[in-house]
Amino acid sequence: MKIYGITGWKNAGKTGLMERLVAEITARGFTVSTIKHAHHSVDVDQPGKDSYRHRQAGAQQVVLASANRWALMTELRGADEPPLADLLAQLAPVDLVLIEGYKRDTHPKVEAFRAVTENPLIATNDPTIRAVATDSPLDIDRPLLDLNDTAAIADFILTEVGLA
Known part of the structure; x- marks a missing residue:
């Protein structure tokens, strides 16, 4: 199974992006499961x-x-709390597992970022973040993706995991 994460601070748009990505990627014929980390x-x-x-x-x-x-x-x-690897081992095989949260784990991720939240950019100090999906211009050494362009974000992730 391929895994890829969506991370970011609260109100950055992670859950909406996850929902849109699951719909987009399954519409392309891939099987998808998700893991969501909760802090409560x-x-x-x-x-x-x-x-x-x-x-x-x-x-x-x-x-x-x-x-x-x-x-x-x-x-x-x-x-x-079980580590992410233990939870992944519980899943039935699928093409892709999308993981929301788990920002400190080492799997590759896209960071959802909205400047209006005034939270710091995680990608600045985290090499596991391969791209930033944002609604704002940023100066960073990673690809910038339009937070509202689900198809482009799906293309990026599927290419990253070798399913494109």
């Missing part, structure tokens, strides 16, 4: 539901399955 506690389950009750009772893992989808929930119960 997340729960895809709801109190009172059977699967939630299983976890609350102490289950390490719970699979919730239906005719439409299935989800595997794993409780860390105080263990360290």
